[in-house]
Amino acid sequence: MEVPILKQGAVLIATFQAALSDADLNHLRMGLVQQVVKFRSRAVIVDVTAMDVMDSFASRTLREIAHMIRLRGAETVIVGIQPEVAFAMVQLGLTLEGVATALDLEEGLAYLNEKFKTTN
Amino acid sequence: MSAGEIRVAINSDQDIVSARQKGRAMATELGFSSGDATLIATAISELARNIVSYAGKGQITLKMVNGLNRRGIAVIADDDGPGIPDIRQALRDGYSTSGSLGLGLPGVRRLMDEFEITSEPGRGTIVAVKKWRQ
Numbered sequence: 001m002e003v004p005i006l007k008q009g010a011v012l013i014a015t016f017q018a019a020l021s022d023a024d025l026n027h028l029r030m031g032l033v034q035q036v037v038k039f040r041s042r043a044v045i046v047d048v049t050a051m052d053v054m055d056s057f058a059s060r061t062l063r064e065i066a067h068m069i070r071l072r073g074a075e076t077v078i079v080g081i082q083p084e085v086a087f088a089m090v091q092l093g094l095t096l097e098g099v100a101t102a103l104d105l106e107e108g109l110a111y112l113n114e115k116f117k118t119t120n
Numbered sequence: 121m122s123a124g125e126i127r128v129a130i131n132s133d134q135d136i137v138s139a140r141q142k143g144r145a146m147a148t149e150l151g152f153s154s155g156d157a158t159l160i161a162t163a164i165s166e167l168a169r170n171i172v173s174y175a176g177k178g179q180i181t182l183k184m185v186n187g188l189n190r191r192g193i194a195v196i197a198d199d200d201g202p203g204i205p206d207i208r209q210a211l212r213d214g215y216s217t218s219g220s221l222g223l224g225l226p227g228v229r230r231l232m233d234e235f236e237i238t239s240e241p242g243r244g245t246i247v248a249v250k251k252w253r254q
Binding site: 019020021022023052053054055056057082083084085087088089091092093094 | 159
């Protein structure tokens, strides 16, 4: 299953679907970083609203995506973690330490706008 | 196979997704809240992942269980893989031999109400977990 990546100015928006396999996640990881390079993006928003389960592999992949993108000098914001998914992640002992999160896409964009303003 | 029992063969990462989707559907059908169904689906995802990472293949069995005045779901993950030499160590947070996961079993234990593991080096591993409806 392909993850759609939308370009909105200097920001790339990747929207996760419910049923992502490990292979899909790995594919996305490479694809996103390549697109950040190609478009000279300053930030990536990963929208996980539709994700039904965030297990150890998915959260590790998200952390890796965020770290790789940071090495490119861009920002990553994870948006839309559902309350039930967040609860399961905490029970499982998973963290997204060092990765910015926001309530939804709108809040994610607002966070980035604020950030770009202060760094300019 | 009796009614109320589903078996999912786990051979690849794609099967992890289908096992957890079937588990969520069954949990919902059994009247679990959507929050509990998410916990169950997450546990199934981790158990199926252990099968793929450590044994290569195995199966997940989902079934309805009846307790005293309560109903629940049982998830049994079994494989014929290398087994776990030190179960106590495997149940400690942070333990991993594949270098990537490490939180699997203790995490699954926290997600569910009951947790049982049997493993024999060279013969395989069976992890059986249950969650009761609140």
